[in-house]
Every structure is written in structure tokens, then in C-alpha cells.
């Protein structure tokens with residue numbers, strides 16, 4: 001417990017600062033079991049660090065709740081004092097929406113319990129968990145739910161924005177696998193939301209981000225997966241990029257749902273799995289994860305291209321597949337991503353994609369297409385706010401450069417490529433890839449016809465827009 005001895009100025013919801021007296025801070029402290037941190041306290045630097053260095057912001061005060069009751073106390077405190085409140089799950093959002101400058105942050109990293117019921121095929125997951133922790137716990141029973149492919153990403157933010165990964169073609173978006181949530185709403189109530197209780201709230205959190213409250217427990221449905229799958233990367237010289245991308249299109253157009261593939265064009269990183277002579281040279285690769293039978297037959301067309309620089313596709317644990325790319329995505333580099341959902345890979349799209357990819361400005365940047373389609377396209381009644389059920393791919397440009405280097409050339413590269421591929425978009429985009437600079441038009445486009453319903457749910461559960469440090473959905477008036 002921290003003993004508050006000084007006043008503290010915190011950014012308020014109305015743009016003005018709120019000065020909290022020591023006794024007000026002590027009051028909050030006495031009502032929670034978790035830790036209240038101020039700049040300079042032990043653990044502060046870790047708690048405020050996020051993945052995208054370009055989006056860094058510094059709160060004035062941070063609470064690490066230990067339970068849903070702590071969260072409820074903090075939400076009530078923020079609301080009553082009119083404080084700018086942000087919520088941190090895994091801190092991986094590219095727009096840096098887990099932090100607000102000079103605000104109050106709830107850092108959920110101490111709420112990390114996972115319990116798996118293999119008979120019921122359900123996992124209860126607290127919101128501070130990272131993807132890899134959930135994969136490890138569920139794979140101990142040969143089970144998995146749909147999560148992304150960098151295992152240090154937070155479960156909470158990924159899920160609330162929709163979520164997809166190597167299993168999405170089989171089992172849908174992450175939110176399609178959500179059976180229930182426990183959520184603290186702006187009035188401080190701890191609610192259970194599912195198809196029967198608070199069904200509109202449950203619909204909204206399945207894609208609507210952190211707009212409706214702080215989720216303190218996710219209940220995921222699980223499926224039999226692995227524990228061994230066939231997966232990995234196969235790489236060619238980018239001189240063959242046109243051929244590789246055409247083969248990627250052919251592969252994905254006829255792939256079974258058990259097979260998910262991503263195409264990547266970039267300068268080869270200095271990774272031990274690539275021959276040194278290739279480091280820094282342009283390469284085109286296909287990353288695959290096949291979680292069914294017949295992997296060799298299904299992957300034969302890719303291998304038929306012949307003469308790769310390396311072929312790392314092999315039988316490996318699903319958990320290894322899920323963490324294979326972690327080393328490529330360290331914290332604190334500066335990032336600027338631009339991506340669109342795509343209905344197909346036309347030749348014109350692939351030309352625009354390839355010509356941008358070949359003009360890349362940084363050895364850390366990548367041009368990526370990820371195959372979706374399959375189960376995410378299976379539209380059902382009441383399938384959540386996530387939308388974008390017409391997406392077959394997501395593709396775009398991930399600009400990355402070291403802190404201190406000029407951002408302009410890298411930002412210009414990603415933006416220029418994005419302008420070229422926009423004409424091929426479904427019109428939808430992924431809310432979890434939006435940047436701080438994106439406006440409400442782009443957020444509305446991410447939800448299509450679901451947007452107005454989301455605004456109505458927001459007006460019911462958060463009419464004062466307490467939860468606004470996110471890809472914000474203003475309440476309907």
C-alpha cells in the first residue's frame with residue numbers, strides 16, 4: 001500500500017486537470033487490494049511501457065487491480081472525480097490506447113489467472129493474460145481457442161477488437177468463441193454478460209473494443225488442436241516475388257480450413273534461421289500453419305515452386321508456432337501500420353502490393369497478407385459487433401524503425417502503399433490495427449452497419465463516455 005503524502009494533478013474528462021488531495025488518494029488505496037503506483041515508484045517503468053514506442057504516453061497515476069472488486073472501486077473513483085481513465089491489457093495496441101497522457105491507468109497485469117475445464121471445453125481467463133499463457137494452459141489438454149500469432153500480445157485487447165489467428169479459418173473470430181464475459185460497467189456494477197444476461201452488452205463487447213466497460217473475465221470455448229501441427233516459413237529471393245505471390249493466391253483459394261497461410265515480403269532479418277549471405281536482401285516468404293491431416297499434400301503446390309532459400313515448414317508444437325514470430329516484434333521500436341480487409345487477391349492488387357513492398361525504406365518493415373475466410377464468413381444470427389464477415393484476407397504495410405530515426409520516410413512508405421491498395425478493400429478495416437491519427441470515420445467503417453447499434457449500447461452502458469481512451473464509439477444522442 002502506498003502512503004499518499006502529496007497532491008496529484010490528473011487529466012480530467014472535460015479537458016481540465018483535477019487535483020487530488022492525499023486523503024482522496026488514500027481513500028482509493030484503502031478500497032483496493034492492488035497496487036497504486038506513481039512516477040518513480042518501483043515497477044512504474046515496466047507498468048507504463050507499451051509495444052509501440054511511437055505511441056508512448058505517460059499517465060499521472062496507475063493502479064494494478066487484484067480483482068474485479070478493485071476494478072469496480074477504481075472505475076467508481078474515476079467517474080466520481082471525472083478522471084481520464086485508460087485500461088491496459090497487454091499494452092500491444094499500435095495506437096497506444098492503453099495509456100492516456102496524465103490520466104489514470106488501470107494496468108490489469110496482476111489479474112492473470114487461467115482455469116481450464118477440459119470436459120466442458122471452456123477456459124476462464126483473466127484480462128492481464130498474454131496469448132502465450134492461454135495457449136500453454138489450454139494445450140496442456142490438447143485444446144485451444146482462436147488467438148493471434150505473437151504470443152506476447154494481450155488477450156483482452158485482441159479479443160475485444162474481434163481477434164483472429166491461425167485457427168480463425170476453422171473456428172471464426174476470437175469473439176465467435178466467447179461464451180461469456182464478466183465486465184465492470186461505468187456505473188461500477190460487476191455484470192455477467194452472455195446470450196441470456198445483458199445480451200446487448202455481450203453483443204457489443206464481441207468486437208466493440210473497450211468502449212463498454214472493463215472486462216475482468218473472459219470465458220472461451222475450446223477446440224481440439226494439435227498439440228503438434230505442421231507449420232513454419234518457406235522463403236525465396238524477392239526476385240521471384242510475383243511468382244511467390246501468385247502461388248500464395250492459388251494456395252489460399254483452394255486451402256482447407258485447417259490450413260492458414262500468410263505472405264510476407266521484406267528485407268531478410270539477421271536471423272539465425274536464414275543464411276548470412278541473405279541478411280538484408282529482399283525476400284518473399286509464405287508462413288503456414290496446418291492443424292489438420294494431409295498437410296504435405298495441401299502444401300505441395302507451394303513447395304513445387306522449388307529452390308527456396310530455406311524451407312522451415314515442419315511438424316512442431318502448436319505453442320511453438322504461436323511464439324515463432326515473437327523475436328521479430330520487440331517492444332519500443334516505432335511503428336506505423338496501414339492495412340485493409342480484402343475480398344480477393346486480384347492481379348492488380350498483387351502488383352500494387354509487390355511494387356510497394358519492393359520499395360521498403362527500413363530493414364525492420366514488412367508487407368504482409370494474411371488469409372482469413374472460412375469460418376469467419378459463416379454468418380449467424382447474433383454473431384457480435386465485429387462485422388467484416390465478407391473479409392477473405394487482410395493485407396497491408398507494417399513500417400518499423402528504431403527510436404531516434406526520422407519517421408517520415410517510413411510513414412510515407414506505408415501510407416503510399418495503403419493508398420494504392422485501398423481501391424481493393426472490402427471497405428472494412430480492423431479496429432485493432434487503427435492508428436492514433438485515424439478518425440471516427442475509419443472506426444465507423446470498421447463496424448459497417450453495426451456502428452449505430454454500438455452507439456445505442458454505448459448510450460445504455462456508458463452514457464458519459466467514461467471509457468473513451470480506445471477506438472472510441474461515442475454514445476448515441
Ligand SMILES: Cc1cc2nc3c(=O)[nH]c(=O)nc-3n(C[C@H](O)[C@H](O)[C@H](O)COP(=O)(O)OP(=O)(O)OC[C@H]3O[C@@H](n4cnc5c(N)ncnc54)[C@H](O)[C@@H]3O)c2cc1C
Pocket residue numbers: 051086087088089090091092093094096097098108127147148149150153154155156157158159160161162163164165209210211213214215216329432433469470471
Ligand atoms: C506484434 C503484434 C501482433 C499482432 N497479431 C495479431 C493477430 O494475430 N491477430 C489479431 O487479431 N490482432 C493482432 N494484433 C493486434 C492486437 O489485437 C491489438 O494490438 C490489441 O489491441 C492488443 O491487445 P492488448 O491487450 O495487448 O492491448 P492494450 O494496448 O493493452 O489494449 C488495447 C485496447 O483494449 C482496451 N482494453 C484492454 N484490456 C481491456 C479490458 N480488460 N477491458 C476493456 N478494455 C480493455 C485498452 O483500453 C485499449 O484501448 C497484433 C498486435 C501486435 C503488436
